[in-house]
């Protein structure tokens with residue numbers, strides 16, 4: 272391992288050993304009570320390349336997020352503007368429903384109602400009551416990723432789970448969805464923004 276990494280070891284009444292990279296400097300290992308320290312360290316060293324990969328991924332995301340300067344710029348629908356006195360929430364209410372309506376009409380989908388909500392966890396959802404929910408923070412994303420989120424949720428109106436059938440359907444509408452899905456991961460930090 273290149274950097275100094277602290278390892279938190281937690282022993283408890285569990286059956287298996289698990290490992291999680293909490294951040295670029297911390298790894299957490301959960302182990303059964305009977306597991307010896309030697310075994311734990313062997314387990315950790317067997318996971319070295321996996322740990323490094325996880326850390327590289329966290330660094331990549333962090334680097335991506337650091338490219339944004341919120342003091343100086345306003346980011347809207349993937350565009351960068353010099354600091355403007357605009358409300359992201361108002362912009363989201365204005366643009367997101369239009370984009371969703373257009374896509375649904377184009378692709379032949381229907382929803383009863385569109386709701387904009389903030390969640391730190393998910394970009395959108397589609398309920399059995401035919402309600403399309405979009406994370407209000409989507410307004411921050413580039414248009415191709417907003418489209419991906421909306422198409423993904425619309426496809427849930429036909430396939431409620433993430434089965435191969437579901438992904439096939441997404442692929443029919445967006446042949447490059449895998450690329451978009453990957454790009455969206457870079458924007459995970461956006462979920463934590465409190466837009467005003």
Ligand SMILES: [Zn+2]
Pocket residue numbers: 423427433
């Ligand atoms: Zn989904």
